[in-house]
Amino acid sequence: MKHSRETRTPANGTKRPRREAKLNVDWDLDSNDEDSDVDDHRKSQEDTLADAQEHAETPAEKRLRVAREILAKVQASQRRAGETGSDEDGSGSDEDDDDDTAKLNNGLDPVTQKLHHDLLRAEGRLRRPVAAALKQEDISYHKCPRTHRLSVTCIALTGAEDVAYTGSKDCSIVRWDVETGKRVTRFPGRPATKQIAASSIKGHHDEVLAVAVSTDGRYLASGGKDKVIHIWDARSNTLVDSFSGHRDAVSGLTFLNGKHTLYSSSFDRSVRAWNVDEMAYIESLFGHQAPILGIDCLYRERAVTCSMDRSVRYWKFPEESQLVLQGVHKSSIDTIAMADETHFVSGSQEGTLALWSTAKKKPSSIVRRAHGDSWICSVAAMPNADIAASGAADGYVKLWNVDTTVRRIKAPSLMSLPVPGYVNALAFGASGRVLLAGCGQEHRLGRWERKSGGRNTLHIFRLPEYVHDLDAAAALKEAAEEAEREDAEAASDEEGDDK
Template sequence: MGEKTGGVSSVGRSAEGWLPTTEEKSWQKAGSKLNEEISSDSEPDSPAKKKNNEAEEEIEETPQEKKLRLAKLYLEQLRQQEEEKAEEEAFEKDLVAGRLKEDVLEQKGKLQRQIAKSLQPPESADIRVLRGHRLPITCIVISPDDKYIFSAAKDCTIIKWDVESGKKLHVISGEKKGMEDSHVGHTAHILSMAISSDGKYLATGDRHKIIMIWEAATCKHLYKFTGHRDAVSGLSFRKGTHQLYSASHDRSVKVWNVAENAYVETLFGHQDVLTGLDSLSRECCVTSGGRDGTVRVWKIPEESQLVFYGHQGSIDCVQLINEEHMVSGADDGSIALWGLSKKKPLTTVKQAHSRHGTQGLEQPYWISSVAALLNSDVVATGSHSASVKLWKCGEGFRRLEPLFDIPLVGFVNSLKFSNAGSFLVAGVGQEHRLGRWWRIKEARNSICIIPLKKTTTSDAQISDESS
């Protein structure tokens, strides 16, 4: 017998052409039947067959092939990660570049967000009125996060309000003159107020020459600044710092370091009582000088001042729009836009709130307050003309165009835009904040929160007003 391979005799498969034996025939039949069964159980598209094939491939993959496959997979993952990282960096770079451009324009005083064209007049029913002061409101400020309003009045009280609910969160009561030693708070009409840009400190000034510093979060009294010789009519924190500027009827501007509870210096120059003050991030401030007819920009490090002339009456309020432009109002009824590079107004609107009185004895409505939405083309003015007026600054601050009126009865003694520009707050009283010349009996001493509706958020654009 020849040698068998795989259980089949090699005899009969030789070159001689022998026929297979009976045993060989039966084995071949069985093998043929087995093959048929295997092929019938495994269809070409069967998942079981695919699985078996994959398993066979995995089994057949050599260690070197596996290493090569894993290395390629790792390199592909690295490539994808690098692409995603590059996309993120490009996105962040665009954001940073945009922010840097805004910061540069802001520092140059050329940042102007085009918001005016998207504003719509609010419905009277949407204006919220907060009542809490017994006497006319004289000044208001809004916290940097727009969550709180602080108001002060001739009743010597300070109230902290929650913007969302309209509820009083804290009341710092006032007292009568002579109670200074036993009472923590003001004992005279509060005329001015300011809050630091980080929301930490609140400063208030009154007719008794006193500046009080409070912890804004808790309304806890911290300390008192004395040094002015007359009423403190203006207060402002330098943006990004705890440096405080104060203006007074004693015709001086003082500089304080609130964090260190320290006096810094005094500046002189105005020829009449100071009625208003404002500042931004530069180490300088602007003041309105009442009947001396000037607006002044004080450069603190140089101890120098720029003098601007334009109004015919007493300049009672001033506000910076950006680092290079400001708006002011006077009792001759005019409002003026200024650029720091020119000593005369860029534009003036006379009788901005119209006139009142009998024929032949008509007088313009005094401008008692002005406000600007920072780095935008929107300003607001208040009087006792039964309305607040909103204006658009056009043509590179060379034109003031009226937008719409908001009905409010009484003396609008203070105006402030929220930092996000979503609402305007007005402090209203029956009397002017600086005097008691006459009363508007039908007015209510109140805080009015006026929502600023916009057509679409995409309408607000940023422009470089370099001209």
Template sequence: MSFFIKNKGKQSQNKKKQAGKKRPAEAPKKGAPHRKKFHGLNEEIESDSEEEDHVTKSHDQGYSSSESDNETAQEKKLRLAKQYLRHIEAEERDNNIDDEVNRDAVSHRLKQDLLEQAGKLQKKLAENIVPPSQEDLILFRGHQLSVTCVVISPDSQFVYSGSKDCSIIKWSLKEKRKVHVIHGGRKGTEKKHVGHTGHVLAMALSSDGKYLASGDANKLIHIWDAGPMTLLHTFKGHRDAISGLTFRKETHQLYSCSHDRSVKIWNVDERAYVETLFGHQDKITAIDSLSRERAITSGGRDSSIRIWKIIEESQLVFNAHSMCSVDCVALINEANFISGADDNSLSLWGAMKKKPLFTLKNAHGCQATDESKVEGQEENWITSVAALHNSDVVASAGSKDGSVRLWKCSADYKKLEPICAIPIVGFVNSLQFSSDGRYLIAGVGQEHRLGRWWSNKKAKNSIHVIPLATAVK
């Protein structure tokens, strides 16, 4: 039985009839919500090819234009391939003194990009990482309550953080100070307050650094100009708290997930709602994406991870190794990802297998507490994970063990080896690597971002910047 889920019936028959016909490019959908309910787990279908031309797709913004009107799929691929080739040639020409294009360099770039998009490129960085000392860490403090989410700009110049105090702060890494503060407002002042009036639970930054998206417990998604931090638009539509946000790489297509068990797609350039996807049976806890027009989510207590294939209108369903809550997930590359669960386990996955390729149990150890002395030990569930894209380095944080751990992935993604543990007191609610691998950013609070089950008064509500510049080159 395949674990690929796809719509069947009349829709598949219609697609056969329309094969080969030209059709206009899809415009962003507006007006009444268009909801797609992805079908149940017991349908058997053929798997779609994973060897698609994702290099050209990653440079298509996904929006309608006069150039793409009435194009066939083949014509569109050819146009995007030529556009991408011109882009690479221009970059190589700029890098050369004699203004000539180095064809070997262009060929190497294309090969590397193809391997990267296919998930077959793994940069060997783990063996060069040197454990940072406490003196190397950069500490930012400014939030009154727990930091729930952090993102770093593509040029590694700025860090953005959100908190349970409903505020957003922009920090300068170079100057080590606040650049801008958007204060939180009181509940009931949504119409006049510029900013959030509920806990900020999720943030995302577009890969060009233009847009910052932030989501809160009041079901709102704010879109900000990431430079001056001015509010551009507010998306409404979710029926419960926003638990995750991510921009598709190289585009302004935004994916959001919520405790209402749905995933929504937004066109930020057009300030437009696109569609809604259903499938999870419990609150969605995290979301991530890369270049392909798809998103990956973790489903909490439904013990599943799902990859949403937007174009194919289908989904891949992955089942956790045990009946646990899958609380966080992060893509390593287009074909592999890592997840963390409340049973203190880390799992490595491949996109073509239903079960984990490898599961490391008791990843963050156990901690004896006064409440648990009778029963023995208490597990530290995994609160956040992050991956340095297309490399062998991943990071994870446990709820109570007071550390962020770096791990080395084997080449076949069937083993995790510890690199080092970085002591950090408190709940690490968010982790993100900078795109150049120079930093690992950790958002820390006295409480978990989604609840108040425990409170660690010794922790500081802060952002920890962990430099890896001396190791990752």
């Protein structure tokens, strides 16, 4: 069939002329003047657009933009001088954060140091060296009253570190005032029975296994064995919405720092992303071959999970991809926490504490029998610091020096904080002011053993001022290193005198 090119006739009957005219360009003419006019016009448009963007941004955004520009110039000059090296594994930006703090005092002027400091803090990449200075006698302890009837299984702490939430096997969620250690309110929830239908219960009707709170403290998310994720308005303590996408128990919940994006893990072996602002489901990712037992994330759209299949997986949600990290464990990996964007700490049923890195598919460092014969029930890591905590059923919470620069957990532990019972959940404050421990008489996932000396409540450890004061922590570490150097020099001088 031949297609004829005909002129379409409008409804009024008049023919529309076809456009035959073409743009004639004389390429032989000297167009330098015209090009300069075009360039001037384009440059004026760009300047106008830049001015509009500058007027539209907030003061905080402007400071951040200026800091980025200064840092870009400094880093460019360092590259030209040959001061910066290439990545160890060539993997790109995920490994660029390890030496960011070291650059603060690398010959930069005070203004640039301050801008670099503020930028790294805003992006969550500021390293805090506190392990060398932390002393057990500087940590104060506060025991909260018993509130839950059954074991505490999970903890969530707001970004301001003033409010905490605990979930329990008794289906309830309790809000705590961290400053006073007192219970503020209890969210509804009770076990379903033959007399009480699950549909008539407002809240969870089975064990709560996971809670998470947004950084601004506005939304609280909770999930458990009833396969439902409840979203609560933390300001009014009311139920806002419920997500029912998982086909098995919800084992882990975590909010992306600074955003209302929620990640969840489940016994159904899936990881799901939710938009809490829109109360909408985003996507699901699969990969684990057994139930997922824990999940954690920090600032980027990344999450890390652990599973009964004895593997750890690092998820990249925008790319819908995953990095499989297979350990040397002989049993399930029960708990995991991110120390920074590329390093995370896990604990297993065989009692092994492990440090992982995205640059290596096996643990970079392991500590076997970290709690003796007890399996590790919970771990927590102070964000972008060199401190991690682990809890078990041996009656102690142990603090560890986690050096991500050499990717090693230094054994033995720094100290042991006495906490009776099963330590089922741990949470560090974002600034490092507090360490919370949720305890109970039973393990969070079962009833294999009962510790009669345990209390089904929250334990609060208040850390000293220098832990959350970066400058003070850096000064203390520098003083400690200086003292070590002086001791070494004195020892060498004594050896020389003896000779």
